[in-house]
Amino acid sequence: MNFLQRIKTTFQKQGILTQIIIANVAVFLTVNVVGNLSHLRLLPYLALPLSAEEFLFHFWTIFTYMFTHENLGHIFWNMILFYFMSQIFFTIMGQKKLLYLYVMSGLAGGLLVLLLALFFPASFGNKPLLLGASASVLGVGAVMAVYSPRYRIYLFGVIEMEYRLFYIITIVVSTIIDLSVNTGGKIAHIGGAVFGLLYGYNLKQGNDISNFSLKLKKKSKLKVVSKNYETSSSAESTVSEEQRMNSLLDKISKSGYDSLTKKEKDELFKLSQKK
Secondary structure, eight states: OOOOHHHHHHHHHHHHHHHHHHHHHHHHIIIIIHHHTTTTTGGGTEESSSSHHHHHTTTHHHGGGGGGSSSSHHHHHHHHHHHHHHHHHHHHHHSTTTTHHHHHHHHHHHHHHHHHHOOOGGOSSSSSSOSSSHHHHHHHHHHHHHSSSOEEEEETTTEEEEHHHHHHHHHHIIIIIITTTTHHHHHHHHHHHHHHHHHHHHHHOOTTOTTTTHHHHHHHHHHHHTTOHHHHHHHHHHHHHHHHHHHHHHHHHHHOOOGGGGHHHHHHHHHHTOO
16 A cells, blocks of 8 residues: 555545545645745635636636635634534534535535625725635534524633524624625625525424435335335334434424433434434
């Protein structure tokens, strides 16, 4: 096994959260180390250009921009906030939907800024570039702000508050205060947060918009019931687990995470790892 294969194997063994952070760090190092050593300016090929002409020739940047940072402080705080919010997300949802939310929130933020830049180009300066994971991070965080707003957190391990208050403070500090500075980036924040809020609201109503094959799965369960007893038992077990998971999540939604007993918290953790 050569060096690149070892890196690939190690990367695949990591959880989704770790993989996303590694991807962000890898792009950051590529931009700053490889780019400087080779005297190549890589940002135009990774960051999202807010002009129609440039975007047509760099269309892939609608995906790459959300993994791209140029400044150390920018990536450091984005990844710290992402790690913190993702830990809360894992507790309730498990980790398998994290990548979907990260990418879709980033797309929502990027598309919103791109659309506004096309209609109001003068408001965004002279051919600016959009980069950073902020829209994706705020999208992930928004889900729990809607789904489990009363979840108790300890900021810096000392200050106790409800998660929804923490999220509101984060939005105000990172986005609403002085919107005239980095306007494009802050509009992207709003786009990412709105997608997360919509996802969380739909999830609270019992609709998981990330699961496009929900109806297909239900049909397949109906077909196998009469054919195989073991398969039927497995399907019934899955339904039972989903019902129990929904029951626990409903309790969290109404009374907060702390309303769960220790046994229920352990049960929720085990169920979330299967999602």
